[in-house]
Amino acid sequence: MQWKETFFSTEVEKHVSEADIIFVSVNTPTKTRGLGAGKAADLTYWESAARMIADVSKNDKIVVEKSTVPVKTAEAIEKILTHNSKGINYQILSNPEFLAEGTAIQDLFHPDRVLIGGRDTPEGQKAIQTLKEVYAHWVPEDRIICTNLWSAELSKLAANAFLAQRISSVNAMSALCEATGADVTQVSSAVGKDTRIGPKFLNASVGFGGSCFQKDILNLVYICECNGLPEVANYWKQVIKVNDYQKNRFVNRMVASMFNTVSGKKIAVLGFAFKKDTGDTRETPAIDVCKGLLGDNAHLSIYDPQVTQEQIQRDLSMKKFDWDHPTDLQPMSPAGVKQVNVVWDAYEATKDAHGVCILTEWDEFKSLDFKRIYDNMQKPAFVFDGRNVVDEEKLREIGFIVYSIGKPLDAWLKDMPAVA
Ligand SMILES: NC(=O)c1ccc[n+]([C@@H]2O[C@H](COP(=O)([O-])OP(=O)(O)OC[C@H]3O[C@@H](n4cnc5c(N)ncnc54)[C@H](O)[C@@H]3O)[C@@H](O)[C@H]2O)c1
Numbered sequence: 001m002q003w004k005e006t007f008f009s010t011e012v013e014k015h016v017s018e019a020d021i022i023f024v025s026v027n028t029p030t031k032t033r034g035l036g037a038g039k040a041a042d043l044t045y046w047e048s049a050a051r052m053i054a055d056v057s058k059n060d061k062i063v064v065e066k067s068t069v070p071v072k073t074a075e076a077i078e079k080i081l082t083h084n085s086k087g088i089n090y091q092i093l094s095n096p097e098f099l100a101e102g103t104a105i106q107d108l109f110h111p112d113r114v115l116i117g118g119r120d121t122p123e124g125q126k127a128i129q130t131l132k133e134v135y136a137h138w139v140p141e142d143r144i145i146c147t148n149l150w151s152a153e154l155s156k157l158a159a160n161a162f163l164a165q166r167i168s169s170v171n172a173m174s175a176l177c178e179a180t181g182a183d184v185t186q187v188s189s190a191v192g193k194d195t196r197i198g199p200k201f202l203n204a205s206v207g208f209g210g211s212c213f214q215k216d217i218l219n220l221v222y223i224c225e226c227n228g229l230p231e232v233a234n235y236w237k238q239v240i241k242v243n244d245y246q247k248n249r250f251v252n253r254m255v256a257s258m259f260n261t262v263s264g265k266k267i268a269v270l271g272f273a274f275k276k277d278t279g280d281t282r283e284t285p286a287i288d289v290c291k292g293l294l295g296d297n298a299h300l301s302i303y304d305p306q307v308t309q310e311q312i313q314r315d316l317s318m319k320k321f322d323w324d325h326p327t328d329l330q331p332m333s334p335a336g337v338k339q340v341n342v343v344w345d346a347y348e349a350t351k352d353a354h355g356v357c358i359l360t361e362w363d364e365f366k367s368l369d370f371k372r373i374y375d376n377m378q379k380p381a382f383v384f385d386g387r388n389v390v391d392e393e394k395l396r397e398i399g400f401i402v403y404s405i406g407k408p409l410d411a412w413l414k415d416m417p418a419v420a
């Protein structure tokens, strides 16, 4: 693939006016107010992009939906463009993006599939063919799938819902594993060996995060409700409920283990990003866990190799869903959360702490000197592993009381059950 002619510019209107194909990948956050607040996708940014395209266009254009959007968005975009068209012909294509953070370039070069949806008219089919030829420069033809517009739009929401559902399924199992003495890593490995199920995306965790899963499922739920399908809406809502349950369960387990209170205690938080190899904190489970611990008056010392103090303070003082809107539309954040200290070293974070919780699976956490950490902590010393990255038996030999998601419980934890 040739990148020589790729360039970046902030002269949006000039380049939109000159282009034949325009990919629109603006943010599509969850609405924070008005009709559908807390569920529906906010298409303000998409609408303003479409109006700008209509304003500056002088020749026929293909407009590509790259953002994740509700089904039937193309119809709305079509209306905005054609009502302002000045005789220009627009073809709208849905070409959802499936890349994951941390592997974006690899996913771009070697996608599992490229999906292109368009109108079932000669013009629509011609537009699909034009976009297909762009991808055919580096993607094998059998991986380029062409569908109608609504299938392409819905497939993106469906793919994210299925992926998140797998995590909620394994996380629901993790609770049952803890109750019964089964080990969730053994269960998921055995289940994933079935080729119909497959081994990927079955890691139990403190909960899924990231800018997409929750937003897109809420959007799906809203679409189901609007189409008179409450049972289907409730089915998908459950994926988010289990995710919230998993985060709460983790906090409850921590507090219950430490004599039912963390008030005034120093707790080290290792990892704040929503997954490793990114500094992205959007919808990270760390926000809910930290807020839960702060609710019990803990003092937090947070270390993440890629997330800044400013970002963490902002995340902990922001309201749900505000993060996905421009900064100038976000409410002013309060002075910062006083009981939170952000440090640049795991050993400093854990010094004099009563407990350590691991909330992101950074590789460096696997090779920490846990003997050194133990020696510098208050006793009894606890490790709560929300990502199953530590060797819990080794840590127990050092002297830690260890909780790992979905693994057989330490006798200590059994004696101190978490009751919400
Ligand atoms: N982040 C991901 O990994 C990922 C993967 C697949 C799909 N998506 C989808 O892609 C879309 C964008 O996600 P993101 O994470 O890149 O969001 P983002 O908020 O990081 O980026 C969106 C950008 O669009 C700009 N923008 C908003 N309105 C504009 C306008 N009218 N004209 C020009 N620019 C405008 C914003 O300033 C911002 O820089 C979302 O719909 C998301 O669901 C994201």
Ligand SMILES: O=c1ccn([C@@H]2O[C@H](COP(=O)(O)OP(=O)(O)O[C@H]3O[C@H](CO)[C@@H](O)[C@H](O)[C@H]3O)[C@@H](O)[C@H]2O)c(=O)[nH]1
Binding pocket: 068, 097, 098, 099, 100, 101, 102, 160, 163, 167, 200, 201, 202, 203, 204, 205, 206, 207, 208, 209, 210, 211, 212, 213, 274, 275
């Ligand atoms: O077995 C697993 C796999 C993932 N996660 C968590 O799930 C979240 C999301 O992970 P991932 O899907 O790898 O990252 P994203 O960058 O959010 O990518 C998802 O969201 C994108 C935006 O829509 C899609 O394009 C991608 O295909 C889809 O994987 C993270 O918190 C992970 O820690 C688990 O807890 N267990």
